[in-house]
Every structure is written in C-alpha cells, then in structure tokens.
Amino acid sequence: MTTIKLHNTKTRKREVFTPIDDKNVRMYVCGPTVYDRAHLGNARPVIVFDVLNRLLRHVYGDGHVTYVRNFTDVDDRINETALKRQQAGAVGSLEELIRERSDETIDWYHADMDALGALRPNHEPRATEYIDQMVAMIAQLEADGFAYEKEGHVLFRVRKYADYGTLSGRSVDDMIAGARVEVAPYKEDPMDFVLWKPSTDELPGWDSPWGRGRPGWHIECSAMAYELLGAHFDIHGGGNDLMFPHHENEIAQSCCANGTEAMANVWMHNEMLQVEGKKMSKSLGNFFTVRDLLEQGVPGEVIRFVMLSTHYRKPMDWTEKKREEAEKTLGKWALVTAEEIPSPMDDEFIRLLGEDLNTPGAIALLHSFARQKEFKKLRAGLDFLGLDLASWRAFFDEKDLQYDKYISMDHRSIINTLLGERFLAKKNRDFVKSDHIRDFLTEAGIKLNDNPDGTSDWESTSDFDPAKLEAIK
RNA sequence: GGCGAGUUGGCGGAGUGGUUACGCAGCGGAUUGCAAAUCCGUGUAUAUCGGUUCGAUUCCGAUACUCGCCUCCA
Numbered sequence: 001m002t003t004i005k006l007h008n009t010k011t012r013k014r015e016v017f018t019p020i021d022d023k024n025v026r027m028y029v030c031g032p033t034v035y036d037r038a039h040l041g042n043a044r045p046v047i048v049f050d051v052l053n054r055l056l057r058h059v060y061g062d063g064h065v066t067y068v069r070n071f072t073d074v075d076d077r078i079n080e081t082a083l084k085r086q087q088a089g090a091v092g093s094l095e096e097l098i099r100e101r102s103d104e105t106i107d108w109y110h111a112d113m114d115a116l117g118a119l120r121p122n123h124e125p126r127a128t129e130y131i132d133q134m135v136a137m138i139a140q141l142e143a144d145g146f147a148y149e150k151e152g153h154v155l156f157r158v159r160k161y162a163d164y165g166t167l168s169g170r171s172v173d174d175m176i177a178g179a180r181v182e183v184a185p186y187k188e189d190p191m192d193f194v195l196w197k198p199s200t201d202e203l204p205g206w207d208s209p210w211g212r213g214r215p216g217w218h219i220e221c222s223a224m225a226y227e228l229l230g231a232h233f234d235i236h237g238g239g240n241d242l243m244f245p246h247h248e249n250e251i252a253q254s255c256c257a258n259g260t261e262a263m264a265n266v267w268m269h270n271e272m273l274q275v276e277g278k279k280m281s282k283s284l285g286n287f288f289t290v291r292d293l294l295e296q297g298v299p300g301e302v303i304r305f306v307m308l309s310t311h312y313r314k315p316m317d318w319t320e321k322k323r324e325e326a327e328k329t330l331g332k333w334a335l336v337t338a339e340e341i342p343s344p345m346d347d348e349f350i351r352l353l354g355e356d357l358n359t360p361g362a363i364a365l366l367h368s369f370a371r372q373k374e375f376k377k378l379r380a381g382l383d384f385l386g387l388d389l390a391s392w393r394a395f396f397d398e399k400d401l402q403y404d405k406y407i408s409m410d411h412r413s414i415i416n417t418l419l420g421e422r423f424l425a426k427k428n429r430d431f432v433k434s435d436h437i438r439d440f441l442t443e444a445g446i447k448l449n450d451n452p453d454g455t456s457d458w459e460s461t462s463d464f465d466p467a468k469l470e471a472i473k
Numbered sequence: 474g475g476c477g478a479g480u481u482g483g484c485g486g487a488g489u490g491g492u493u494a495c496g497c498a499g500c501g502g503a504u505u506g507c508a509a510a511u512c513c514g515u516g517u518a519u520a521u522c523g524g525u526u527c528g529a530u531u532c533c534g535a536u537a538c539u540c541g542c543c544u545c546c547a
Contacts, residue, residue, distance in 0.1 A: 009477090038547090045547050075545075165476095169541080174475050175543070194545095217545045239547030240477075246545080271478065272541055277542080309486070309496090314479065315540055322485070325497055325521035352487095361487055371495095395527075417490055431506055450516080457510095 002059045004354040006235070007313060009243065010167055010269040014356050017266065019234050025060050026229040027053065028264065029222060030122070030238035030246070031069040034105035037289040038112055040303075040318060041239075041273040041280055047304055048270045048312040048357065049119040049237050050386060055353050058345070058384070067121040068228045070221060071109075074103040074127045074214055080202060098204055102126070112290040115300035117386035123228050127220035131206045134215045134223040137257045138195045138208075146256040149210050158191040161252045167267060168244040193249055194261040195219050218249035225250075226258065235262035243269055270312040274291035276319055301387050302326045308359040308385060333370060333378060334392035342380035349381050359385070407460060411469055413441035414447060418472070419456055426454055444468040 004017040019025045032042055049069075082097035090097055110120075123126045127134075136155055141147035146160050156171055158164050165171055172191050192217035199205030205212040226235065231254070238247065247267065254263040272279070275286040293303060305326040310316040346369075354359040362381065362391045369378040382389060407415075418437050425433040440446050443462030448456045 012477090032547080040547055059501085072545090077545095112481075117529095169474065170476055170543080241542060241547060243477075244542060269477090269535080270547075272547075274540075281546090311487080314486090317485090319485090325485080329496075355488090358487070360485095361494080364487065367495055426506075430504070435507070450505070450508080452505085 002350050002354050004055065004059060005356055006266050006268060007356045007383045007397040009240075009269050015266070019060065020232065020265065023062055023064050025056050025065045025235075026233035027056070027235040027237065028225045028229055028233065029067070029069045029121070029223070029236075030242055031071050032076070032109055032357035033072040033075045033107065034102050035075050035081065036105060037291050038109055039280065039287060040275070040293065041301065043113070043116055043290050044273050044307055044312070044316065045237065045239050045270050046118050047116060047307045047386075050112050050270075050284050050310065051353070051357060051359060052235075052237070052268075053121070054384065054386065055121060055357070056349075058350065059354075065124070068125065068225065070224050071102070071106055071124060071126045073098075073215075074108075074220065078102055078105075078366055083121045083202065084173070088295060094202065095204055096275050100129075100356070102128075108291065112294070115294055116290065116304050117300060124336070125224045125228060127215070127224070130220060130223050130227060131215065133227050134219045135196075135206070135208050136220065137223050137226070138215075138256045141195065141253065144256065146252075147195055148188065150188075151193055152211055152213065153186050154196035154210055155187060155192040156195055156249070156252060157188065158193070158252070159189055161256055164249060166193075167248050168250075170244065193218065193245065195253070203290050203333075217248055219253060221246075221250050222257070223252040224262075225263070226254065231258035231260045231266050232262060233264055235268060237268040237270075240271055245268075253273050271315045274315055274317045277317055280318075297329075298323060299327075299392070301330055301389060301392065304385075305330055305363075305387060309363060310460075311360055312357055321359060328387060329367075330387070330392065333366070333382065334389040336370065336373075337379040337382065337389065340379040340461070342376045342383050343374075343376035344349065345380055345384060347351055349377075349384070353384075362373050386435060407464070407466075411466055414472060415441065415458060419448075419458065422456065423454055440472065441469075 005014050006017050007014045027049070029045060032038055042428075046069075049067075053065065053067045056067075078098055078101050079094075081101050082094055085097050085101075086094055092100065106126075114120075138147060141156065142154060144151065145157070147154050147156050150156075165175070174190075196208060196210055196213050196215055196219075198211060198213045202370045203214065206213055225236070231316060236247070236250075251263050255261065274280065275288075278284055278286060280287050290303065294300060302323060306318065306322045307316065309322065309326070346365070348363055349365055352365060355361070362385065364383045366378055369375070369381065418441060422434045422437040425431070425437070441448060441458070444466075445461050445468070446458050447461050449459075451457065
C-alpha cells in the first residue's frame, strides 16, 4: 500500500500516516463562515484538502474515507446583512432573513468551489443544525468543571486544561504577558474563551440552560466533528491562521468534554495566500473573490493549477504572471490529452503526493510526461489532481467556431487570394512581396504557419480586425 | 513582546549528507528564403555566521530579513 506522509503541526514533523480505522479514514476541515462570497484565500484550503481527500480515496478506497467540512452560519456579519435587508423592507422575520443570507452564500460557495474542481465533502454540516449538540457539550464541560457560567456567558476555564497551547506552542502565561487578550469582567482568567453568549432580541438565539443565547465561535466545530466523526479521528485541517485560537480551543473543548487524549491525530495547516507579494486586503485594493476571477475569464482550472504549483505549507503568491503561465501550460496539455484515455496511475506520481502533498513535484512529473509524449499518463495525472480540461477543449472549439463564423466568406476569400499570391511570390523568390503579405495579414490578426511544401496554414487570433483586412481592396 | 512558517539560479518552484528536479524567460542549434510553430541542447543558485561530519544546500545553533498569528480573516 502507498505510504502517505503528512506534516503534523502537533509534532512539527513529517510522519507516516496510519489511519485509526483504514476502513473509515476520517478528516475534518474548517469551512467558511457564510457571510459573503469566498475570497481567493478561502480557496486554498479547499483545493489543498481536496487533493488530500482524493489521495486518501485512492489509497484506502472511495468508500473508506469520510470528509467533513462545515458551514458556520452563526455570525454577526450574517446578522448585520439580514438586519439591513429587513430595514430596507425585505419580507420575513429576522431569522428567516438570516437563513436566506446563509443559504445564498452557501449556494455561491458551492458554485465557486465546484468551478475550482473541488469534490463536495461527504458531510457539510451547518452550525445552526447542531445547536443541541453544542449545548450538550457545553453542559458536559460545565458539569465536569471545565466551564463556568457568569452573567449569561459560559466560559471555558483554560487553566483547567493542562495541555492548552501545545498545538501552537504557546503557554498561557506568555500569552497574557503579550497583553493582547480581551479582558472582560465576566472572565475568571483573561485567556478564558466564550462557549455560549447571551443574545438580545434582535439577535438570533436559542434556548439553553443559560438562557436564550448563541454559541461562541469554536464550539460548533467540536460538536459537529464529534457527531459526524467521533471523539477521536484522523486528520483535522485548516488555514494556519486558525491554529490559534480556533484549533487550540477546539482541542480543549473536545478533549475535556469527551475525555480523550487527542481530538485528531494529525493537524494540518496551509500557509496563507498573498497577491503580488502583499497580503490580500481591502485597504490595499488587492482583495478579490473567486467569483471575480471567474468572471474575468480566468478558468477555475487555472486557479487550481496555480494553487497546486506551490506547496501548501509555503506562502503562495497569486500573480498575473503565474496566471498566464498556467493558462499556457494547461492550454497545451488540453490539446495533447484531448483524445487520450487515462492510463493507470503512475506510482511515482502517487509517491510524490504521498510526501506531504508534494503537488509542485507532481506537476513537474506531468511536465516530464508531456515532454516524453506519455499523454495517457499526463491525462491520468491531470484527472487525479482534479484538473478537468474537457471544458477547455470545448472552449477552444467554441472559440474557433466563433471566429469561423465571424470570418465571412468574403474575408476568407481575401485571405485565400493573398495566400495564393504569396505562394507564387515565394515560388518566384520574391520575398519582399511574400513578407509584405505576411506582415499585412499579421497586422489584420491572421497568423501564418508555413508548411515545407510552400503552402501556408492560417488561423485567426483574438486581434482579428476585418476592417484592416478589407483595406487591401 | 510571545508564537509559527519561510529565505534555493533572471523569475517561479521541488528534491537531496557526497555527479542539484521541473516550468517560464534567455542563449545556442535543427528546421525555415527569413519568420512563426515545433523539436533538441543549454543553467554548479541553495540568506549570513558558526558547529557536527571525511564531506552540508540538506542535520544543529545563532544572526539578518520576509510573511503570518496572538484582534471570531482560510
């Protein structure tokens, strides 16, 4: 069986992956808070863990992997949007409008991530559908002394959990010394974090032993992971900005509530995305969503390919240059793999992916397949990485078709006449004339490729300009 | 201030305790009347300083720099 090695944040080492149950490999990845369109950075973990999901399915069997990615639909930004809509005259209760906003955001997310070639996880639980489980978990924590109620809030007692901070390598005392913690009157200790908080009438809330309220940020992942994967599972993933506090808090909640040593065996974190060397932010004006790129005509496969061209644990820079190179490469590969039936997966390809998802290495191997004209292997590798180029071929065809239609018979006749003249000129070694004709056609957006027998093929480019062509008359 | 990740040729980007992938660009060649397209070839770079070692880009330590997190942003 293929050996998969993964870098484990918990140990900071690359370790051989051994499933708890190889008939049911379980992975949880933190999904989006569904308050708005997913930005490009959101796409990185989706694509990275999608490749891991595919690899696990390849190695352990399609039916032996359970992949869970949640939707967090309890969030103040969702509430704000809903409230604004209500004030603007939208019909429905606030709760209905909140649900509506979450629904539409989830639909967008699905559409965008589908376009990136990401397979849907087995389960995509929504936080609002697991409130009971969260309440039960919080109650358990309270009963065991890991949590306490104060002024309608329920807080996790960080000092009670000795291992707190081990994932991210922090100590509670150091963090307090850093003085960046929120001090609140209802906290026993500044590091304690919220499990449950009270809701006002304008905010969504659920009944609980502590009154009407809503869950804190971290508890939903603990509750949903427990429900769908159990108290102890194999892999937990997400962006490295979630390492602290989110994942640290998840571990604390889950291990204390479930009485387990570990929540997940392997913790994986992808590095952040940058744009042209800078952090993507609204203030820098380089903030954009996946949908923005798709609408600009950047194919999802290009986004995916660029993402996979950098190892997931390194910062990845989205640049215009990379976009162009990826488009060129995939364009070539789309053509040569068009009629190919994929071969069985290449061992080396799988071995590379098994080395902590070495996708750049795997792509390098695809280049070598292309160079050696092993197009069946190339096709298989592309398929494995989720780079479906079928739409590319259709796109090319469609584009050609459009140009064909666009170029009228009259224009074709002009081109053919010119080519005829050029053929004769070349035959008579009148290269001044033949070059002149070629320059003229190039200028009009018709590209020539000469054949050894003196004839020429031509194709239109996106610069094709009928007016310039007609100017010959 | 604390924590984490990173620093490889012109650019992008891997692997490796001892002849350093791969892509793009560049250069050279084949081909061509010249181009284009295609094909072939070509690149001793691993931040700095120490240490371990017969030998380090690879292991260890320090320094510098970059990025991120500690502010419900993946």
